[in-house]
Amino acid sequence: RIRHSLAVKQLQYPFQQRMLRRYRKIMILSAFVIIILLVIIVAWVRGEYSYWAALTAVAVIGIVGVSAAEIRYLMQLSREAQDMGDLVDQISAVREGDMEAPLYLPEDSDLHDAVTNLNEIQGGMKEAIKEQLQSERMKVELIANVSHDIKTPLTSIISYVELLKEEEGLPDHVKDYISILESKSQRLKTMVQDVFEVSKAASGELPVKLETIDFAKLLRQTMADMEEEIHSSCVTVRAQIPEEEEFIRADGQRLYRVFQNLIQNALKYSLDGSRVYIALKREDGMLTASVTNTSADELDGSIDYTARFTRGDSSRTDGGSGLGLSIARSFTEACGGTFRIAIIADLFTAYVTFKAVSPEE
Template sequence: MLFAIYSVVVAGSSDLRRIGESFAADYQETGDFRGVMENYLRDGLYVAMFSESSSADSLLQDRNLRYEVYDGTKLLAANTQEMDERLMSRQVKGYNFYLKYQNGTVTLWKDGEELDVYGDGVYRGVWEQWDVPGYSNRSIYDYLYDWITARDPEEIREMTADVTIWLAAAETPAEYQQWSSLYGIVRGQENVRWAVFLAGGIGLVGLVLLVWTILWRRHLGRAWAALAGVTGRIWLEIKLILLLPLLWLLFQLFLGLLNYYISEEGALLLWLEAVLLSIYLNDCVRNWGHLRAHSFCGWLVRNLRAREQALPVQNRLIRRSFLSWLGVLILAAGAAAMDFVLFLSTFQYPPLTLLTIVLGILGLAIIVQQWSGWKAQKRLAQDLGRVAQQIGDMSAGHFDPPEQLPQDGDLSALSKDLIEIGGGLQKAVEERTHSERMKVALITNVSHDLKTPLTSILSYTDLLAQEELPETARDYVKILQEKAERLRVMVREVFEVSKATTGNLDIRWETLDLGKLLRQTLADQAEPMERSGLTFRVELPEGEVSIRADGDRLYRVFQNLIQNALQYAMPGSRVYITLEEDETQAVVRIRNISRDELPQDVDFTERFVRGDESRTDGGSGLGLAIAKSFTEACGGRFLVRTEADLFTVEITFRTV
């Protein structure tokens, strides 16, 4: 375990980014290389702007770099012989990376190919981007701002307007007696790789020892779980208080490790730190979801909230306002104590003494005002509790006049309005209930009374059809039969809708296969579907889709929906029928394009509503109303959606 901790220390002492880049095959692909070239570019700009010899010396020291700095056509500094045409043609032997600065922008070439320096042209300060001028949000002034202060941006642009800089980096930096930043990158990569290998080897040894310990002690997992059960009962605040000195001591030991020095006592403390941190880590892993629950603050907040939620709203408000007033009282007591001390210390100075007396009187007045305000808030909270009770009674359907608040109360007008609203709601509910009952009773009675004469009409038209009559009379009899039959169907549908509305519809519950029921309905409607000229696209799952419903009622639902599509779909169009199932529900969707333009903001499931109000033939306007009533009676959900001329019906049932 100590070996593993030591490896973490060594790895943590290095930059994680450099650890990753130390294994790069090409040192020119690292962030360190970009940083060195960016600094050399700045040195070249200083040479061009200020003729600083120190900047030229820094460029000259790196013998793995070739550079030339121009001001217009004038060569200001270079470590080449005058003007090297090979540098400008990017053909210097042993150098594969070239940087050119001109007109405020930078161009890069590597291995003969130009690199994309700016990307989308926005500099975000991330490590992967080149920190050079030329971005839309990073001008030459921004680029040099941290190194050149008290300079005007326009002056900087004028000083660098005609500057041209060429830099070339060696493909494989060589070691020279003089220091080379480019070669330092390669040496740094080697050093980091050695450190990683060393730390990794030590860590691997520690990991092997840890695995060996775990395998040797078969019940180690149970022991850790039992230990977590013990530490889980300790309050989180105590753990955090004990963790602070533990982390401080660990930091001191790490400093010793980084300086390659640690005493025998330090090694013992490090072992103890490792044991304690293991206990902390085990507690965090096994009790992570319960850390806040096993804390004093969490326990206190839960108890206060539980007790507060059990109180009525007025008591909660009174408690909160009292706590606020108590806080003000504590602050006032502290201020009074300070004022008293000030009074004693300024007793010999009458003006200051008078000031302390005035402050004391003012503080006393504030306390009295706060006390009066708390009493007023208490009365307001009590009145609010009565109003909340009134609202609760109204939501429960109790519209009896409640207890009125005092006339001088802040909420008396609100209470009076609530009483009036309750009376109006009660009257409206009674009137609507009476109206609905009268409507249902009227429809039921009319439907029932129409059955007997309608049966006689149908019987006599059947008898007339059997008689020898002239051709014209036979046509009349046929029309009578069709209209009488349509009237019979309409009366039956009205009667069924009325029964479903009043909850008197008989439901025979059973477990059925929704897909099989759809296939049966489609098979029974096959002949009119073929005559319609419509194309039906049916997608049903192969497996069983089980729901609880009344099969006969659902058969009528799908029959009505198919007949609705046959009657109102655009000729030659397609009708889509799908059944989808997830873990909890099954959804049937029937979609078609309407033949006539669909009106907007119309509830098609209302009784006697049709898509085309101008039509007097065809359906009765009860098909969708019956389908919705039967679906809801069977425990499903019926939804109609229209989008332009697309008509969609969606039926949802819970699966079993």
């Protein structure tokens, strides 16, 4: 009862003090035994043999007491080591995203309070993740509903613009107005669709159909479909794509959109007269496609250009929405690839990487 009472009393001290107090007890007992042994040695040197038996008995009692205390402390240390190991494993599990299994230790454990705090943090993170997922679902639903509500009148606007274009005898300034209406309405239609798709991709709800595709062929096809845009631009495009087949697992339609956005971004924002390089390389079982261009505007390396609605220059009036690179990253990651950007001075490079597979896969 006394030992249990003392053990409970020890729990009121911080963890570090409890450890120090136990070390202190061992040191005091060890010092007591050393003093007794010194007394025995002094008595033996002086020839006081009459005290030998008594001193030997005291020494044996002291040694046994210290040994018992050390054994008791080693048992506590073993238990504390086990508790520490369980706590470290639990921290690793939480770091890996396991929010379901809390850790429980006895109330008399020195780490009981730390484990309780960790369990509360784990529960809080679980609730936060749950609320975040619910918020993302609501956001996607809201964007889907708003997009649908916008599409209906927007489709009518586009249809009426087409009808106006067919009218004969309209003044030139009216034709200019109709042309502006057509351009702006098509831009709005594209922006609404982009916002909808990037939101679904960010929430993990973007439908993706994975299949084995030829990465090199997809790049060549994208460039061929954009040949008119490339020729009408003020830059020269250089392709470094191998002739042999290079297979990956991805959604061809989504990946086509990725490189369409990257090439359009390079054509639109490159320095006039510069060159754009499109390359595909294999290294360590990975296939990496890159699009490199020299920016006409100075680049800020601290900006995350893949964030939604992020633009290199806020004063631009070229009609860009700031979603091109965000869509490229979201679609790449949805297909299981990695997307990254490297900026060296005014040199801008986007990398899209996938694991190479065999045609059978």
